[in-house]
Amino acid sequence: MKKLTPYLLASPYLLHFGLFVAFPVVFSVVLTFHDWNIIAPMRWVGLANYERVLKDRLFWQAILNTLRFLVVHIPLQIAVALLLAELLNRTIRGASFFRAAFFLPVIVSGVVVTILWQQLLGFNAGLINRVLVSLALPRVSWLDDPDVAMYSIALMATWKNVGLYVILFLVGLQSVPVAYYEAADLEGATEWQKFRHITLPIINPTIFTVVVLSTIGGFSLFIEPYIMTEGGPLNSTLSAVMYIYKQAFQYYHMGYSATLGFCFALIILFVVVIQKRYVEQENG
């Protein structure tokens, strides 16, 4: 009995792992070789699903949309988070208020943030265009222009998540010994030189964390474009998860959807490994 105790205690995990991790992973690989609409029996199709992925322009457009999202979202997120963290790091009074304010969008549902931003980004009545007009700048068609819509969503995602990265950067900045800056001051270093040669190397691991988390978050983008634009205009905000979802739950192409999911997971893995390589080289 005594020998069994640890296994009994671990049994919820083993059950859960079997049912919701091991089975789905194995079954999804099996599924990629089949054509199946859930109702009719599964039909073996060999590599046909994979061939179809390669020729599926909509899937590659969805990947491209995600890359466009990431290209704006990641640098913007790092820049804004670093700036806010740097400002907070030097100021003492009211710091906890500011920190709490920046963090507010992080905790709220993406559904809420999206509904909110739909109004902020409106062409005529939206707050952002009103500000632009009052500054004598032209209105931007944030959500109706296929060349712009994905970047608008990237802007929104930055607003939603940046508070979390401000906190992470703050932790990083506070680990820089003050003596380093004092020494640099004696040498007559400029603010930029101090940032480039003292701050940046120390917070580099945090930057990598932000890049990886933003990449994974960007790749799992679904609810924001689903509510905001439903993938339009002209599929310019169709995300990969949205496309996988549509193939499965609108067209009931279960085998093909599983294949898309599998290929997409490989792409994510590839991108994250490359990022890791790059960062290690930078540090090496």
Next chain:
Amino acid sequence: MRLLRYTLLTLAALSFIYPFIWMVSASLSSESGLGDLVLLPQGFTWANYETVFTKIPLGRAFLNSAFVAVLTTGLVLISGAMVGYALARMQFAGRNLIFYLIIFTMTLPFQITLIPNYITMVKLGWVDTYFALIVPFALNSLSILLFRQAFQSLPQALIDAARIDGAGELRIIFQILVPNVLPTALTITILTFMGLWNEALWPLIVIRDEPTMTLPQLVTLFSVGGRAEGQLGVKIAAAVMLALPIILLYLFFQKHFIRSMASSGLKD
């Protein structure tokens, strides 16, 4: 320089807070007063909330969300403490294997398991039931790892003393050890509850039946489908209902929210 710093911080803080204030104010404004961007409602009215409650079963969805989030969070705490304890304080064959499986699970993109998990729900007959919303989330890898780490740091004497008093393993875990790692338990509670309350994709997949729908799901369908009929105030009122509980919790537990998210490095 100092002034510039405060000005920038204040502007930034405003840009994060103001939209939420506008949202609450807009939800209490009449449709004609809605275009304004002021802080107080224009033509104050509860009509938007009345419409939301009559048009969609928002009250029911609210209770569904609360029920699912509270129950599942409880289960995550129980299962996390049990598995975490086994991994932290017991010797058994396969312990390292389980540890590596947990790490593997955490790095697995959910896109792979999405469809097979749905099929599992179909085969178990759980589609359109609370089981589909609760069971897959009743255990999570992060809570096991956090409990494991917290339990490892406790002195063995605590456990030995309880054993001498004749306590069983479950009593040791839940009456002796968990009360000693309350900050960890709070972190897990906050992260789990928040994730569950905000989750929209999974309910969209496994629930088609309106009385079982969760709040974020219903608000999503309401916004995407035509039922808001272009009535902006109604849509925003639904969003306020979804945001309010988590914001209230946040105002109470602000420090813990920030600490738990920062220490886990998680998002969404």
